[in-house]
C-alpha cells in the first residue's frame with residue numbers, strides 16, 4: 486500500500502486515528518463461527534480499528550454469537566445498536582433480521598427492508614454503506630459461506646479505494662462466497678484463515 | 693470525502709427538499725443511509741440517468757412520486773413479528789389492561805396492517821377485544837388501504853402460523869382467516885373495532901389518552917432529533933401508567949424522554965409511562 490499517501494491523508498481525514506484504515510467489515514455465512522474465532526482471537530484488546538461483522542443467522546437468534554466471540558476474543562464484542570457510535574477497538578456484530586447501515590457521522594442505523602441475496606442482514610448492504618462513509622479507510626473481508634452475498638459489496642469497497650481481502654476458497658468450509666467475491670473483483674489478498682488476522686494487525690500498525 | 697460523493701450527497705438532500713416542498717412529506721430528518729439506498733434503487737429501476745433528472749421528474753410527475761414514496765417508506769412487515777414480544781405482551785401487559793373498563797390502542801406506522809391484526813387476535817383471545825378500540829395509522833395511504841382490506845397473500849400464512857404459535861397463540865391460526873384462491877381474508881370480527889387513518893409522525897400531532905402505543909420498526913428510520921420529537925408525541929399521547937412498545941432494536945433509553953418511561957420488559961422493548969414529569 487502507498488505509504489506517502491497515508492501520511493498526507495492522516496492530517497485531514499482521520500484526525501483521531503493516524504492509521505490509514507479505520508474500519509474492517511467482515512462478511513461470513515456457513516462455517517462462520519470458527520472462521521471468526523480464528524481471525525478475531527489474534528487481535529489485541531487495544532486494536533485501533535473498529536470491526537463490523539455480518540454473519541447470516543436465524544432471524545430469532547439470541548445473543549449467543551456475540552457472547553461466544555466476546556469470551557474468546559481480547560477485543561470487546563457486542564451487537565450493534567441502533568444509532569450507536571462506531572468506536573475503535575470494538576467488534577460489532579450485525580443484529581439478526583435487520584439490515585445494518587452506516588451513517589455519515591459514523592453511527593449505525595438499521596432497516597427491515599426485504600432480504601438481499603436471500604439474507605437480512607446482507608453483507609452487500611453493509612459493505613456498500615460502509616464504503617460510502619469510509620472510502621479508502623475501509624477493509625472488506627469475505628469469508629466462508631454458501632452463497633454470493635458480499636461479492637458486489639466488495640467490488641464497491643474496492644471502487645471506493647478500500648482494501649479487499651478474501652479467504653482462500655480451498656481453505657474455506659464452504660467456498661461459494663469467497664469464489665463469488667474473487668469472480669467479481671480482484672482482491673488485494675487471498676489468504677487462508679490463519680493468515681488474515683496477522684495481516685489485519687500489520688495493516689493496523691503500518692497500513 | 694471526494695467531490696463526486698460530496699455532490700451526490702447534496703443532490704440527495706435536494707431531492708428531499710423538493711419532496712417536502714411539493715408534496716409535504718418530510719424525509720429530511722430520516723436516517724440518510726437508508727434514504728439514499730432507496731433513492732438509488734428507484735433510479736436504477738427507472739430510465740433516468742442522474743439524481744438531478746430524477747428531481748425534475750419528481751416535481752412534474754405525481755405518479756413517479758407515488759412510487760418513490762413506496763420505496764422510501766419501507767413497508768415490510770409480518771404477523772406476530774418477534775413472537776417473543778407478543779408473548780411478553782400477553783404476559784406482562786394484558787393483565788394490567790384487564791383492570792381497565794375500556795382500552796385504546798394506537799399502532800403508529802402500521803404498514804399493511806399485519807401487526808394490527810396480530811394485536812386484534814391477541815386481544816380477542818384474552819377477552820378484551822369487545823372493549824377495545826384500535827387506531828391503526830400510517831403516513832402512506834397505499835399500505836393503509838391494504839391494511840383496511842385485511843387481505844394478505846396465502847403464501848405467508850405458513851410463516852405466520854409458526855409465529856402465532858411461538859407467540860403463545862391459544863387457538864388455531866387458520867380460525868382467523870378465510871382462504872380464497874391465493875389470498876387469506878382476515879375475519880371481519882377482527883376488523884370491526886379497528887379505525888384506520890392517515891397520520892404522519894413527523895408533521896401530525898398527538899392522539900389522545902392511549903393505553904398502549906405500538907410503534908415498531910419505524911423509529912429506526914429517523915435520526916436522533918426526529919426520534920426525540922416522536923417520543924415526546926408518544927409521551928403526550930399516553931395516559932399515566934400506559935404502555936409504549938417499540939421494535940427490537942429501538943429504545944427510549946438514549947432519548948431526551950428516557951425519564952418519562954420505566955421498563956416493563958427492556959428486552960422486548962416494552963415501557964410504561966411514569967407519573968413524575970407531567
Ligand SMILES: C[S@@+](CC[C@H](N)C(=O)[O-])C[C@H]1O[C@@H](n2cnc3c(N)ncnc32)[C@H](O)[C@@H]1O
Pocket residue numbers: 597765766767768769770773800801802803804807829830831832835891892893894895907908909910939
Ligand atoms: C417497516 S414498517 C413497520 C411495520 C410494523 N410496525 C412492523 O414492525 O412490522 C415502517 C412503516 O412506517 C411508516 N412510516 C414511515 N414514516 C412514517 C411517518 N413519518 N409517519 C407515520 N408512519 C411512517 C411506513 O410507511 C411503514 O409502513
